Amino acid sequence: MKWKNKGHEFDELMERKLRIYSEGWGIYLFGAGIFGKQAYEQLAEFPFKIKGFIDNDISKQGTEYCGLPIISLNQYWQERECSIIVVTVAKKNAAGILYEFGKRQFECGRDYFIWQDFLDRVAPVLLVYQYNKLHVPLAQICVTERCSLKCKKCAHGCYATASSHEDLSISEVMHSADSFFTRIDYIKVFVLIGGEPLLYKELEQAVAYIGEHYRKQIGLFEITTNGTIMPSDELLHVCKKYNVLILISNYGGTIPRLKEKYEMLISKLEEQGVSYYLGSESDTWMDYGFEYVDRKAEEEQLIGVFDACATPCKEVRGSRLYSCVMARSVSENLGYNVGENDYLDLDRLEGSNWKKELLEFTFGYSEKGYLDMCNHCHGADAKNHPIPAAEQL
Ligand code: SF4
Ligand code: SF4
The missing domain is CATH 3.40.50.20 (Rossmann fold)
Incomplete structure (x- = not known):
């Protein structure tokens, strides 16, 4: 809108x-x-x-x-x-x-x-x-675009990211958390994601910082992992301390070798008393079409695409709040480099109505009413484009 x-x-x-x-x-x-x-x-x-x-x-x-x-x-x-x-x-x-x-x-x-x-x-x-309290449903910090898998249709385009790609620095992660949590009062689900977040060297510090400063403002604090990397004892210690849920994406149907990895990971999580959830094995994903959709659409149509999509996947990156983490990451990772200004600058919220403006942004309002990447995305129609889940390149 x-x-x-x-x-x-x-x-x-x-x-x-x-x-x-x-x-x-x-x-x-x-x-x-x-x-x-x-x-x-x-x-x-x-x-x-x-x-x-x-x-x-x-x-x-x-x-x-x-x-x-x-x-x-x-x-x-x-x-x-x-x-x-x-x-x-x-x-x-x-x-x-x-x-x-x-x-x-x-x-x-x-x-x-x-x-x-x-x-x-x-x-x-x-x-x-x-x-005067702002509650939001979901947001994430994408700590790294690097991944240990190369899913053909990764909705973040991480398959195109080089292993040398620079992650967010820990000070950027802390700045992201500070910018966000000083403006909202409560978030239902807050997630550290990637790429594969367990590749991020400072993950333990990131969890400890957010846990120590903002845990009371978070309902569910999660890390989403593909389950290929065994977390360190130190990381699990802070996850237990701050009640972080490890959410394991289940690609065992497409990549059977992962089943053994999941078992080993789960056994370690249980041993250390860390909460976890193994997703259900799904053999189908939706194809957003980021690699080939080119609507060349006018403003009105793009606003329609954005509104119908209504993605809940907000991303905090520094002081920038993006309404679609996929749009931001795919644009960078697949080299579209469009929509660089499609975010809300939390540092520029001012005046007596800033909380209402932020509320409106979380409901889908923005200056343009759409994102440039909506031009390259099936949006809500992605459900009509099923593809095999987690097929590797
Ligand atoms: S595991 Fe997740 S982040 Fe990694 S390539 Fe696959 S879909 Fe993308
Ligand atoms: S339609 Fe736009 S907002 Fe929705 S997933 Fe695609 S790029 Fe993101």
Whole structure:
């Protein structure tokens, strides 16, 4: 999206739709079940007041769940002043509930919200407007473009990176972390990635620095690895200390020799008490088409491509915040060298509205409304271009 009213893009929404959020407002979660509990736990990171649960099950009404009262929809109807409903039930059960809401003329986006939409689109806006807190879902620091594998269709174009390619210096990594974490209040997932991040010589220092200074601002702190390199004891020590999750991409289907490596890595991680997650074996990737797509498109079409793509993969690099790590890295690694200015300079955020501008950028707003690399990318259509996963050159 192209900025039309920078720093004020959500003003009207707040004014028109969210009047209800006056002092003392709170949330009722619809569904006192497993999804309700998960939502309740996730909302713990926000300063919102959860007033209770609503459930149609008569046997639950009048009891408590997660230490909060469970009431009926009728009771809510009597006491609904200053409250909204967030529907957390499974999709198959939602239709009946929405029908009930319709009968009471509850409006979606004003009186009630569906959980995921509330979490992704509403809560971050409310947090900035009401509490001056900026929560973002995901960002990463790409510490190196070098990799121990050469996947033909690497979405970062790392196969084209020479082994002598210069990594980010540790001071650049620290500067990236400082620039980012001094401006946001909380991030759900923060990832150190590559290339292969375990090739990065100062990874232990990077984890220790971010862990020591900013761990409280991070929900999940992760390192994504292809599992080919055994981490040092020192690195694992800091990963354990700062509760870093080692996320192992699973290419065992295409590269069977990696299965043994995964086993050895997992055994070491277990021995050292470090959390890990081995991804599921996938034999198909999406082809973004970076090597051959050339849309030669006009502005309007490119804005459409960018908006439809809605990639969550933000990258912090020094004081620059990129909205698509793939666009930045592919442009450099495959020598397109376009879109050099397609980032938000965190150091240049100033004035009373900078937090709202940053919020808007995380929602996809920018001066141009697209990235130059969108010209060379299938974007959302990449899912219609399946390719074998991790095929090696
Ligand atoms: S392992 Fe990952 S970073 Fe390395 S070449 Fe393959 S896709 Fe790219
Ligand atoms: S369409 Fe643009 S934003 Fe989306 S992945 Fe491609 S280059 Fe990145």
